[in-house]
Amino acid sequence: xxxxxxxxxxxxxxxxxxxxxxxxxxxxxxxxxxxxxxxxxxxxxxxxxxxxxxxxxxxxxxxxxxxxxxxxxxxxxxxxxxxxxxxxxxxxxxxxxxxxxxxxxxxxxxxxxxxxxxxxxxxxxxxxxxxxxxxxxxxxxxxxxxxxxxxxxxxxxxxxxxxxxxxxxxxxxxxxxxxxxxxxxxxxxxxxxxxxxxxxxxxxxxxxxxxxxxxxxxxxxxxxxxxxxxxxxxxxxxxxxxxxxxxxxxxxxxxxxxxxxxxxxxxxxxxxxxxxxxxxxxxxxxxxxxxxxxxxxxxxxxxxxxxxxxxxxxxxxxxxxxxxxxxxxxxxxxxxxxxxxxxxxxxxxxxxxxxxxxxxxxxxxxxxxxxxxxxxxxxxxxxxxxxxxxxxxxxxxxxxxxxxxxxxxxxxxxxxxxxxxxxxxxxxxxxxxxxxxxxxxxxxxxxxxxxxxxxxxxxxxxxxxxxxxxxxx
Amino acid sequence: xxxxxxxxxxxxxxxxxxxxxxxxxxxxxxxxxxxxxxxxxxxxxxxxxxxxxxxxxxxxxxxxxxxxxxxxxxxxxxxxxxxxxxxxxxxxxxxxxxxxxxxxxxxxxxxxxxxxxxxxxxxxxxxxxxxxxxxxxxxxxxxxxxxxxxxxxxxxxxxxxxxxxxxxxxxxxxxxxxxxxxxxxxxxxxxxxxxxxxxxxxxxxxxxxxxxxxxxxxxxxxxxxxxxxxxxxxxxxxxxxxxxxxxxxxxxxxxxxxxxxxxxxxxxxxxxxxxxxxxxxxxxxxxxxxxxxxxxxxxxxxxxxxxxxxxxxxxxxxxxxxxxxxxxxxxxxxxxxxxxxxxxxxxxxxxxxxxxxxxxxxxxxxxxxxxxxxxxxxxxxxxxxxxxxxxxxxxxxxxxxxxxxxxxxxxxxxxxxxxxxxxxxxxxxxxxxxxxxxxxxxxxxxxxxxxxxxxxxxxxxxxxxxxxxxxxxxxxxxxxx
Numbered sequence: 018x019x020x021x022x023x024x025x026x027x028x029x030x031x032x033x034x035x036x037x038x039x040x041x042x043x044x045x046x047x048x049x050x051x052x053x054x055x056x057x058x059x060x061x062x063x064x065x066x067x068x069x070x071x072x073x074x075x076x077x078x079x080x081x082x083x084x085x086x087x088x089x090x091x092x093x094x095x096x097x098x099x100x101x102x103x104x105x106x107x108x109x110x111x112x113x114x115x116x117x118x119x120x121x122x123x124x125x126x127x128x129x130x131x132x133x134x135x136x137x138x139x140x141x142x143x144x145x146x147x148x149x150x151x152x153x154x155x156x157x158x159x160x161x162x163x164x165x166x167x168x169x170x171x172x173x174x175x176x177x178x179x180x181x182x183x184x185x186x187x188x189x190x191x192x193x194x195x196x197x198x199x200x201x202x203x204x205x206x207x208x209x210x211x212x213x214x215x216x217x218x219x220x221x222x223x224x225x226x227x228x229x230x231x232x233x234x235x236x237x238x239x240x241x242x243x244x245x246x247x248x249x250x251x252x253x254x255x256x257x258x259x260x261x262x263x264x265x266x267x268x269x270x271x272x273x274x275x276x277x278x279x280x281x282x283x284x285x286x287x288x289x290x291x292x293x294x295x296x297x298x299x300x301x302x303x304x305x306x307x308x309x310x311x312x313x314x315x316x317x318x319x320x321x322x323x324x325x326x327x328x329x330x331x332x333x334x335x336x337x338x339x340x341x342x343x344x345x346x347x348x349x350x351x352x353x354x355x356x357x358x359x360x361x362x363x364x365x366x367x368x369x370x371x372x373x374x375x376x377x378x379x380x381x382x383x384x385x386x387x388x389x390x391x392x393x394x395x396x397x398x399x400x401x402x403x404x405x406x407x408x409x410x411x412x413x414x415x416x417x418x419x420x421x422x423x424x425x426x427x428x429x430x431x432x433x434x435x436x437x438x439x440x441x442x443x444x445x446x447x448x449x450x451x452x453x454x455x456x457x458x459x460x461x462x463x464x465x466x467x468x469x470x471x472x473x474x475x476x477x478x479x480x481x482x483x484x485x486x487x488x489x490x
Numbered sequence: 491x492x493x494x495x496x497x498x499x500x501x502x503x504x505x506x507x508x509x510x511x512x513x514x515x516x517x518x519x520x521x522x523x524x525x526x527x528x529x530x531x532x533x534x535x536x537x538x539x540x541x542x543x544x545x546x547x548x549x550x551x552x553x554x555x556x557x558x559x560x561x562x563x564x565x566x567x568x569x570x571x572x573x574x575x576x577x578x579x580x581x582x583x584x585x586x587x588x589x590x591x592x593x594x595x596x597x598x599x600x601x602x603x604x605x606x607x608x609x610x611x612x613x614x615x616x617x618x619x620x621x622x623x624x625x626x627x628x629x630x631x632x633x634x635x636x637x638x639x640x641x642x643x644x645x646x647x648x649x650x651x652x653x654x655x656x657x658x659x660x661x662x663x664x665x666x667x668x669x670x671x672x673x674x675x676x677x678x679x680x681x682x683x684x685x686x687x688x689x690x691x692x693x694x695x696x697x698x699x700x701x702x703x704x705x706x707x708x709x710x711x712x713x714x715x716x717x718x719x720x721x722x723x724x725x726x727x728x729x730x731x732x733x734x735x736x737x738x739x740x741x742x743x744x745x746x747x748x749x750x751x752x753x754x755x756x757x758x759x760x761x762x763x764x765x766x767x768x769x770x771x772x773x774x775x776x777x778x779x780x781x782x783x784x785x786x787x788x789x790x791x792x793x794x795x796x797x798x799x800x801x802x803x804x805x806x807x808x809x810x811x812x813x814x815x816x817x818x819x820x821x822x823x824x825x826x827x828x829x830x831x832x833x834x835x836x837x838x839x840x841x842x843x844x845x846x847x848x849x850x851x852x853x854x855x856x857x858x859x860x861x862x863x864x865x866x867x868x869x870x871x872x873x874x875x876x877x878x879x880x881x882x883x884x885x886x887x888x889x890x891x892x893x894x895x896x897x898x899x900x901x902x903x904x905x906x907x908x909x910x911x912x913x914x915x916x917x918x919x920x921x922x923x924x925x926x927x928x929x930x931x932x933x934x935x936x937x938x939x940x941x942x943x944x945x946x947x948x949x950x951x952x953x954x955x956x957x958x959x960x961x962x963x964x965x966x967x968x969x970x971x
Binding site: 100 | 555556557565573575576577674675676677678679682710711712713798801805806807810822825845848849850857
């Protein structure tokens with residue numbers, strides 16, 4: 018077995034109104050070449066105008082990843098020829114990225130791990146090419162869309178670590194509202210660097226880079242394939258070539274693209290058309306204050322302060338809106354475990370089934386709070402609470418109203434239940450006898466009480482009364 | 491020859507209509523086109539945009555590297571020979587909004603690279619004062635169209651001295667203001683950190699009028715400067731008594747030019763006469779010493795920086811989104827073919843140079859060192875500007891060269907004297923060339939370069955000197971040399 022080392026370069030489109038350096042709209046479009054202007058086409062004479070929203074959001078991400086931020090925002094040119102790059106150069110950040118030397122905490126199988134971030138920089142996306150038999154078409158919608166590239170150190174050593182990092186990073190993009198991070202729209206793409214070495218080796222093995230992998234599952238498959246391929250080479254005494262490879266998502270294999278000798282010299286130099294923009298301390302403070310508590314910390318808090326399981330906590334923090342919803346119910350005084358149970362066992366299933374976001378959900382945290390409190394106080398049973406829940410959503414009515422309308426308030430009145438119990442015990446003295454001999458006839462009486470009250474009797478109170486009355490006899 | 495203010499008066503007094511001015515300009519443009527080749531495009535229709543600005547109704551010419559919506563814009567290169575822009579440059583838009591009337595788009599050295607006016611794809615531009623001589627470049631047609639009296643003013647771009655050198659050779663005024671004073675949006679980029687928009691005119695006042703129209707912050711150009719609360723025309727007559735000028739000993743001292751011809755010596759004499767004239771006007775003029783090593787570094791640094799930026803800036807010319815499509819089996823072959831056919835030899839040479847300079851292994855030694863030299867030169871200038879208000883120097887070491895000189899190779903003999911005006915681009919300093927009389931029947935110029943942001947004072951100084959010298963509105967057919 019060899020030790021695997023993985024580094025990732027994750028590209029993620031930043032959510033902004035307009036593109037990074039032009040006023041064309043930055044929005045997903047089904048129609049090609051709809052969101053373009055002269056700058057995006059690289060027409061002669063155009064000049065870039067840096068989008069403040071884009072670099073503010075980039076700084077936000079840099080801070081969320083615990084990076085050091087520079088004194089100024091500035092850009093560089095990366096020069097190369099390709100039809101998807103209309104200007105013949107990409108505006109990116111080489112000299113002063115928006116963030117360097119950061120880290121992200123992840124949890125893999127219950128163990129915390131620190132993933133080191135080398136740098137995070139803002140650049141512009143390229144146009145997209147559609148290849149047909151004898152020709153290709155260019156869609157410039159994507160050209161100039163702000164793109165944040167997060168570069169990790171080679172510090173991950175398994176597929177699980179890489180995928181957990183990607184999931185966590187995606188979560189941070191969503192939590193900070195920097196990106197929608199949708200892989201299905203190509204908003205998040207990944208380059209994977211991977212090398213293998215002997216367990217006790219001091220230096221990393223030869224690095225192979227895989228470019229532009231467009232889904233987390235493909236990242237997994239590509240890494241697994243490369244581990245297998247490189248292991249076989251090393252086992253048979255061969256040498257892994259330093260090269261860039263392409264992952265084919267049809268046959269799930271990787272293929273050579275170019276070797277190290279063909280590496281492109283991008284001739285980076287400072288973009289002369291964008292003067293450096295000073296980053297003030299006030300700015301940084303303002304941006305910092307906009308970063309919410311992130312998943313990793315929330316999970317720790319839920320486990321420690323609320324006594325939730327890691328499993329439930331992970332489910333709740335997966336979507337920030339769900340997590341915020343959960344926290345709001347707690348602030349309204351609901352028992353955290355009851356709230357977590359309701360959310361994970363009922364609400365998320367409902368949202369999933371109806372393809373709803375919790376932000377479009379009728380039941381507000383206050384309503385959930387009312388519902389859970391009715392259960393906790395014994396007013397309705399937990400079984401009834403589900404019925405009420407669905408009725409609320411069906412008819413857009415508040416829980417209190419539904420409970421009243423359905424008349425499903427629990428019978429908690431001591432005398433009513435006691436009368437029924439006395440009557441039932443009178444009818445079946447044989448079962449009381451059986452009970453004394455150690456046979457369980459207790460549940461029969463509970464069931465009968467429920468039957469008589471059409472399920473409205475409070476189970477706890479009922480059990481107590483049966484126990485009391487049996488003892489009297 | 492009439493200035494903008496003369497024409498304004500005629501228009502306001504209804505002695506002439508703007509249609510008549512336009513037709514007269516068009517007629518002259520056609521008349522001189524075959525002989526002097528100022529234009530790539532001569533307009534066949536007048537743009538109708540009146541305003542109450544000083545230049546409303548007045549004809550002008552625009553260098554063919556400014557984007558003009560719906561009007562062919564070639565940058566005098568084959569790779570753009572059929573390119574019709576879809577948007578207006580800010581400079582053109584401002585002129586249009588001010589009611590100025592476009593007469594034509596003028597020939598330049600291909601992609602504004604070069605200083606001879608001989609490399610445009612539609613042929614060489616000739617000097618109105620002597621057809622056998624260059625007008626200089628790269629804003630060749632813009633200089634010639636004013637020098638020929640076709641238009642009272644024209645627009646050019648200046649990366650090394652592309653306005654100020656041809657202005658000297660053509661006997662007209664050429665001004666480029668502080669970097670960022672006029673938006674570069676829509677100017678086809680040559681070297682973005684050095685590119686300036688500026689103008690040619692028959693007198694300093696006209697240059698001030700045109701600059702007043704063109705200047706101002708542009709949200710499309712992040713390097714454009716905030717608006718000033720000042721009109722240059724209001725201040726160019728200010729008193730200049732006690733203002734301090736300097737000239738550089740290492741450039742102007744005749745004893746340094748032992749092997750030089752009569753022409754150069756005469757130019758230096760003329761310069762010294764003008765210096766004396768300035769003193770009479772009340773200026774304090776002093777000679778200063780400037781490290782010759784730094785002065786010698788101007789030209790190589792300029793070539794290093796400008797070629798590098800040019801390589802990158804012109805990487806959009808691949809024939810893919812626009813321009814003539816190349817042929818070939820792969821995308822690289824297609825781009826390669828378009829660029830091979832689209833650029834002249836000289837351009838390719840600059841691109842290869844630029845590409846070499848930007849290579850990772852050469853950047854530090856070449857590109858970054860050139861940048862450091864640029865800084866040293868600018869620092870030295872700024873130090874001098876603590877004492878002095880402006881620098882005054884001869885614009886060139888000779889009159890306009892004859893065509894038999896080798897192309898795109900600036901003279902080694904007068905390396906510094908010929909190329910010092912790039913200092914204005916290095917520091918973004920406002921810089922103006924005005925006529926300084928004649929040598930051998932050809933016009934010569936002096937250059938005044940002021941402190942950064944002090945366009946007003948620079949124009950003020952130039953205006954006062956121009957008044958004293960009396961070389962104003964020179965055109966050959968009216969001026970008996």
